[in-house]
Amino acid sequence: MQNKLSGSAVPAQATRKGPWRKFWSLWNEKTGYLFVLPSFAHLILFLLIPLGFSLYLSFHDWNSPSFAGAPFIGLENYEFMMGDLRFWNALKNSALYTLMGVPLGMLFSLALALVMNMGLKGSYFFRTLFFLPVVSSWVAVSVIWITLLDPNAGIVNYVLSLVGITGPNWLGDPAWAMFSIVLVATWKGAGFSMVIWLAGLQGIPKDLYEAAAIDGAGPWQQLRYVTVPMLAPTTFFLLITGVIGSFQVFSPVYVMTKGGPLDSTDVVVFRIFQRAFEEFKMGYASAQAWVLFAIIFVLTLAQLWYMRRNVEKTFS
């Protein structure tokens, strides 16, 4: 990232000479700041101040949705969190959601991409179809799946009954509810990851396959020894963004289960939401948000580190 930036940092007026040079550079500096100003003001008001404020909140006993004044309590929120079983349960649920959802989503979307990459006629039409769930709103998708997963009149259990399986009470059974949300999220997100897989697939040089074919590799071996290794950067990207996204899941939980049954789908963001906006424990919820931030931050750094290493390997 750093390399790319400094490479583009050619002084705008390096070629201009003479007495006007200084004038132009001053003028340009002024305009530059003016052009950045609106977005910078926005950044300060809606990102930097909230970020600092969030840290402030996490050290205070702020228990109202307004400015009523709150006593400083140091690390008490964080200490309380250590013993807050509901928070640990939420962390566990988020981890579970991630562990199930990310691999499943990646495999399913990779399968989609591999089929799409065969160059079959009508691929464009199918891509449009695969994308329908991606652009649909989470609320609409959730209410549709509530009916599809209904234990009595839902299509999913009906189809399962055709092959002799008695389907579970998907969203109503604590043992199945989280997996149900994972299934819906996989279905909804597949088209998105598919496009990224496709970009990766199309970046693989065709001669590699030809060379492999000459060496007698069949389709399965080509997939195993050419496609999979060449997709490593894409895989890593989808893995990290998938994990980050999974820890941020909220809408399907809010609409489909409200964290239930028996807190089995109570994920971190839903917990923060409830603490902050239903119990109005703004301070305590902010402390929880910082734990979430720490998790996401570490993952993002891992991604940046990998990308940087990769970019340097490719371009040096």
Place this chain on the structure above:
Amino acid sequence: MVKRKNPYAGPIRILGYACLLALALMMVLPFVWMVSTSLKPYGSAFTYPPELIPREIDTSSYVRLFTLAPFGQYFINTLIVTIATVVGQVFISSMAAYAFARLHFMGRDTLFLFYLGTMMVPFQITMIPLYLIVFRLGWVDTYWGLIAPGLSSAYAIFLLRQSFLTIPRDLQDAARVDGANEWTIYSRIFLPLTGPALATVGVFAFMGTWTDLLWPLLVARSRELRTMELGLAYFNSQTGASAFLQPNWPLVMAGAVVVMLPVLVVYLFTQRYFVQGIALSGVKG
């Protein structure tokens, strides 16, 4: 896509089509179910086995939907919030992107790196203080409160800067020689030349804002200010699939159709930009 010669080509193609069809069915059936259920009379929505094609068409759910909840108002709210956000975000972000790509000022690249860094901060971290700030500004339960946080985006700035960098510097210099100021160069030369990138950013902002649930959930307190997404969520928990109530599926599905329709229309007309944007995010990270 280039077709490769391959001894397995024939059977693989047939298998490929079979997979495509199966996957397409999986992706589309839930939507078919949504539309068909919304057209069923209340009584026949729970038949077993489930009917994918309704035996009799009954559009009364759509009529009832609009009498039970102000979905027309929800639509107008969503439209106002989304259009304001898209226009504002494209405008403010493209200005910053132009400065980062083509103007020279002290600390430019450091500042840009800083912007990139802010992409790491998830919304969920700042939503609580953001709510308090919006409260302090008196914007809770106003359009402003819904719009303001989306008016600029580091991601949009990043994408647009990439696009501005591809425009030949000669154009800019020539315009300067002709006496054009930076504003003219930005608005008359750079913006028109980056149509696709602007469209990508705009479509992303549109989809993100239109289908957002979490922020409207916090800010839109009164029923009159709900967006469609929020309206459907409330509607569902009141009339629909709660474990303790007999759900009115046709009604909720009619709601889902109404909420999805505008997004689908926009998507069908702009899918090129949408797909492009996603592929870009994957390549550039």
